[in-house]
Amino acid sequence: MGARAEVHAHDLVIVGGGLTGLRAALQACRAGVATAVVSKVHPLRSHSVAAQGGINAALGNAPGYEEDTPEAHAFDTVKGSDYLADQDAVAVMCREAPAAVIELEHMGVVFSRTEEGTIAQRPFGGAGFPRTCYAADRTGHTILHTLYEQLMAADVAFYEEFFVTSLVTDGGRCTGCTALSVPPGEVHAFPAKAVLLATGGFGRLYSRSTNALINTGDGAALALRAGAMLKDMEFVQFHPTSLAGTNILITEGARGEGGILLNREGERFMARYAPHSLDLAPRDVVARAIETEVAEGRGFPGGYVHLDLTALGAGKIMARLPGIRQIALDFAGIDPVAEPLPVQPAQHYSMGGIAVDDGGRTGVPGLYAAGECACVSVHGANRLGGNSLLETVVFGRRAADGIIDAVNARARPDPGPAVEAAAADERRVAALLGREGEEKVPALLRDLKETMYRSFGIFREEQKMQDGLSTLTALRKHAAGASVGDRGRRFNQALVNLLELEDLLLVGETVARGALMRRESRGSHTRTDFPKRDDERYLRHTMAGLADGKVVISYAPVTIGTFEPQERVY
Amino acid sequence: MMLKVLRHDGRPETAPHYDLFEIDAEPGMTVLGALFRAREVYDDSLAFRYSCRGAVCGSCAMLVNRYPALACRTQVAGLLAGEEREPLAPYPAIEGGEAWDARTTVLVEPLPHLPVLRDLVVDMAPFFAHYRAMRPTFAPADRAPERERLMAPETAGALEAYTACLLCGACYGACPVDGDDPAYAGPAALAKVYRFHLDSREAGDGRRLRTADTPHGWWRCEFHANCRRVCPRGIEPNVAIGRARAELTRRKKGGE
Ligand SMILES: Cc1cc2nc3c(=O)[nH]c(=O)nc-3n(C[C@H](O)[C@H](O)[C@H](O)COP(=O)(O)OP(=O)(O)OC[C@H]3O[C@@H](n4cnc5c(N)ncnc54)[C@H](O)[C@@H]3O)c2cc1C
Ligand code: SF4
Numbered sequence: 001m002g003a004r005a006e007v008h009a010h011d012l013v014i015v016g017g018g019l020t021g022l023r024a025a026l027q028a029c030r031a032g033v034a035t036a037v038v039s040k041v042h043p044l045r046s047h048s049v050a051a052q053g054g055i056n057a058a059l060g061n062a063p064g065y066e067e068d069t070p071e072a073h074a075f076d077t078v079k080g081s082d083y084l085a086d087q088d089a090v091a092v093m094c095r096e097a098p099a100a101v102i103e104l105e106h107m108g109v110v111f112s113r114t115e116e117g118t119i120a121q122r123p124f125g126g127a128g129f130p131r132t133c134y135a136a137d138r139t140g141h142t143i144l145h146t147l148y149e150q151l152m153a154a155d156v157a158f159y160e161e162f163f164v165t166s167l168v169t170d171g172g173r174c175t176g177c178t179a180l181s182v183p184p185g186e187v188h189a190f191p192a193k194a195v196l197l198a199t200g201g202f203g204r205l206y207s208r209s210t211n212a213l214i215n216t217g218d219g220a221a222l223a224l225r226a227g228a229m230l231k232d233m234e235f236v237q238f239h240p241t242s243l244a245g246t247n248i249l250i251t252e253g254a255r256g257e258g259g260i261l262l263n264r265e266g267e268r269f270m271a272r273y274a275p276h277s278l279d280l281a282p283r284d285v286v287a288r289a290i291e292t293e294v295a296e297g298r299g300f301p302g303g304y305v306h307l308d309l310t311a312l313g314a315g316k317i318m319a320r321l322p323g324i325r326q327i328a329l330d331f332a333g334i335d336p337v338a339e340p341l342p343v344q345p346a347q348h349y350s351m352g353g354i355a356v357d358d359g360g361r362t363g364v365p366g367l368y369a370a371g372e373c374a375c376v377s378v379h380g381a382n383r384l385g386g387n388s389l390l391e392t393v394v395f396g397r398r399a400a401d402g403i404i405d406a407v408n409a410r411a412r413p414d415p416g417p418a419v420e421a422a423a424a425d426e427r428r429v430a431a432l433l434g435r436e437g438e439e440k441v442p443a444l445l446r447d448l449k450e451t452m453y454r455s456f457g458i459f460r461e462e463q464k465m466q467d468g469l470s471t472l473t474a475l476r477k478h479a480a481g482a483s484v485g486d487r488g489r490r491f492n493q494a495l496v497n498l499l500e501l502e503d504l505l506l507v508g509e510t511v512a513r514g515a516l517m518r519r520e521s522r523g524s525h526t527r528t529d530f531p532k533r534d535d536e537r538y539l540r541h542t543m544a545g546l547a548d549g550k551v552v553i554s555y556a557p558v559t560i561g562t563f564e565p566q567e568r569v570y
Numbered sequence: 571m572m573l574k575v576l577r578h579d580g581r582p583e584t585a586p587h588y589d590l591f592e593i594d595a596e597p598g599m600t601v602l603g604a605l606f607r608a609r610e611v612y613d614d615s616l617a618f619r620y621s622c623r624g625a626v627c628g629s630c631a632m633l634v635n636r637y638p639a640l641a642c643r644t645q646v647a648g649l650l651a652g653e654e655r656e657p658l659a660p661y662p663a664i665e666g667g668e669a670w671d672a673r674t675t676v677l678v679e680p681l682p683h684l685p686v687l688r689d690l691v692v693d694m695a696p697f698f699a700h701y702r703a704m705r706p707t708f709a710p711a712d713r714a715p716e717r718e719r720l721m722a723p724e725t726a727g728a729l730e731a732y733t734a735c736l737l738c739g740a741c742y743g744a745c746p747v748d749g750d751d752p753a754y755a756g757p758a759a760l761a762k763v764y765r766f767h768l769d770s771r772e773a774g775d776g777r778r779l780r781t782a783d784t785p786h787g788w789w790r791c792e793f794h795a796n797c798r799r800v801c802p803r804g805i806e807p808n809v810a811i812g813r814a815r816a817e818l819t820r821r822k823k824g825g826e
């Protein structure tokens with residue numbers, strides 16, 4: 001196409017309209033920064049809307065637990081992380097948590113309440129106090145809609161159904177991005193003083209995942225190609241309880257409210273794996289326990305166990321877990337008031353991501369990242385439930401604060417490089433649409449996801465991972481020849497899926513190489529061939545960079561603070 | 571089973587047509603799953619919106635067997651078995667049109683009352699314009715206290731009945747009045763106003779009710795109640811509208 005790309009100049013371009021992107025946008029536009037939110041789906045369709053259980057803050061609202069503190073929250077987080085979290089970042093997050101949650105309430109979020117009218121808090125896995133603030137089991141939905149409502153009164157430009165295809169760099173600095181506007185199918189240029197990636201996780205790298213279908217790791221791939229580093233990518237969280245089959249999440253809140261796990265023999269098997277915290281042990285512990293039960297023949301055919309909520313009674317289920325009941329009815333035809341739910345572990349969260357400091361800065365000037373696509377790192381080797389919604393608002397805001405200062409001090413960049421990049425991507429799109437080839441995207445995607453689940457799932461081992469990595473390499477070659485049937489421009493989702501496949505393949509390789517080289521078990525990363533945690537050699541962050549198109553692994557130190565690494569016992 | 575899908579390339583000069591896809595309906599398959607299968611096996615140019623696949627994001631509202639629904643939440647088996655759905659008050663977009671055999675075929679068409687961009691993808695801009703026109707931003711009565719504003723658990727529960735809205739637009743596509751009068755705010759936007767009116771942290775002075783005290787607001791509703799019937803979240807916009815009207819009337823009588 002000869003036409004020049006459309007150009008949208010802003011001070012700040014935020015890629016992603018989930019909780020992170022919207023919280024950052026609010027901060028930036030309130031400070032007068034000309035801000036755009038570019039998102040591949042309408043912001044309210046972002047994955048954040050699915051978060052159920054809640055958001056952590058040491059408010060001390062739960063009766064009898066008034067003495068909760070940010071320090072206690074930090075300790076639980078660090079212990080949960082298997083000591084791989086950077087303790088300075090954890091301290092920041094836990095210290096800012098109460099104010100962040102109160103601020104959301106002040107924006108209009110309708111949290112569930114205690115009898116006294118304060119924000120109610122429920123117990124969550126791995127936490128020493130009931131610290132998780134919630135809105136029934138629709139916490140993400142309520143917060144995301146509230147932030148969007150706030151933005152209705154603010155001066156921010158939304159670009160919906162724009163798929164970001166590249167970051168633009170000029171002299172080593174990020175000066176914008178390019179994006180495919182999906183409805184007409186053309187690439188536009190977005191020159192900007194700064195870009196914030198808030199693109200969420202990469203759950204759809206796995207065949208079993210609780211994530212939205214759009215979580216394809218685009219941000220991590222974009223950052224990597226632009227010269228930034230990824231951190232701790234091998235740490236992939238598997239949630240113990242997703243509905244068997246569709247893998248729609250059954251919140252940990254269900255166990256927080258008193259749900260229990262039973263194997264085929266009707267045994268409460270968690271008693272053998274975590275005698276003290278039982279069903280509310282951290283996710284990695286519970287997910288491994290279920291996998292083990294299934295592997296040892298005590299699961300149900302099809303590979304699942306039961307989550308029994310019947311003892312809660314209809315009243316409590318309706319009041320505290322109405323969404324869970326609806327999900328069970330809609331997607332499994334089961335009413336949890338009367339029957340146990342079939343549950344199995346599924347990929348849930350990406351602990352790793354784009355390496356950033358606690359102000360969201362990557363190694364590339366002008367490029368920032370926050371939320372699930374980033375790694376600060378506050379989750380280390382294993383995230384506690386309720387901490388990632390917290391991360392989105394705390395670090396979304398902090399990144400914006402840093403960006404506000406930085407962009408106010410700079411002139412708008414020369415739009416030239418962004419325009420050129422858009423023209424190059426326009427040619428790339430044309431080439432992809434014109435490509436002839438036997439390989440089809442859905443089949444490649446399926447292979448990729450199954451390979452990842454098989455080789456880089458809950459239990460990992462050298463040979464399986466080597467095989468998996470060879471498959472990934474082969475898939476990358478095949479993908480380079482993949483074609484789409486739809487040659488048109490308008491709303492070409494086959495094209496979008498091809499672009500997503502390329503991103504997933506790159507991200508998958510960073511997970512694979514990181515996992516292969518980490519010869520220990522820590523948090524979510526469980527190697528059957530190296531079952532012990534090895535602080536001597538691996539109390540350090542895995543860093544992945546790109547050199548000549550190849551993924552290269554290196555290491556960086558972990559920031560230890562007041563909490564000395566100990567063995568985790570639950 | 572057969573999947574019968576309305577296709578349109580989105581250009582005003584081309585006419586829509588129906589495509590038939592034969593799909594192996596596995597147990598548990600949803601309409602969204604069937605659409606993916608059609609795209610994978612037959613035609614990857616078939617366009618439809620999706621994100622969460624779990625009935626929480628509101629992307630996939632469309633007409634399924636002439637009934638506004640979330641494609642991801644609708645099981646194919648139930649449709650083929652003739653599962654009962656509460657009948658809708660009729661309106662042109664769901665009457666007549668292409669015939670299909672509901673025992674073998676699932677009919678999928680875009681949500682009515684909104685322009686089609688391509689196939690099942692509609693332009694939601696008019697829907698969101700109504701929402702935005704209601705100024706849906708929390709406006710507290712007083713300055714922010716140090717801690718949270720207190721709220722009774724019952725109030726939070728009552729609000730939940732409205733904050734759960736996905737803004738999916740199913741109710742908008744189900745409303746006979748929306749089809750007649752594009753200026754009508756529609757059920758979702760009005761339910762949103764009511765949510766703020768109920769919020770004990772706002773002034774409670776009827777200001778929110780007055781936002782929609784217009785011929786195209788509360789007063790345009792004809793109480794067909796299709797909104798309540800189709801809502802995947804069990805929200806009852808018609809109830810909110812009825813209450814708002816009654817309250818406005820009461821306030822006006824009270825000489826306000
Ligand atoms: C089912 C489920 C339940 C959860 N429940 C909880 C909970 O109770 N508590 C908790 O703390 N955490 C929970 N989590 C985790 C939490 O929801 C996420 O970590 C968090 O919402 C991520 O927010 P985000 O803003 O970083 O990204 P997202 O909400 O994923 O948003 C990403 C955005 O980026 C956009 N985007 C992506 N790629 C591109 C591209 N190429 N171009 C343009 N735009 C792009 C998307 O459109 C989207 O707007 C849950 C996770 C799951 C899967
Ligand atoms: S009220 Fe119900 S049908 Fe209408 S937009 Fe909200 S969730 Fe959808």
Ligand code: FES
Nearest residue numbers: 623627628630642
């Ligand atoms: S895909 Fe989210 S509601 Fe259907």
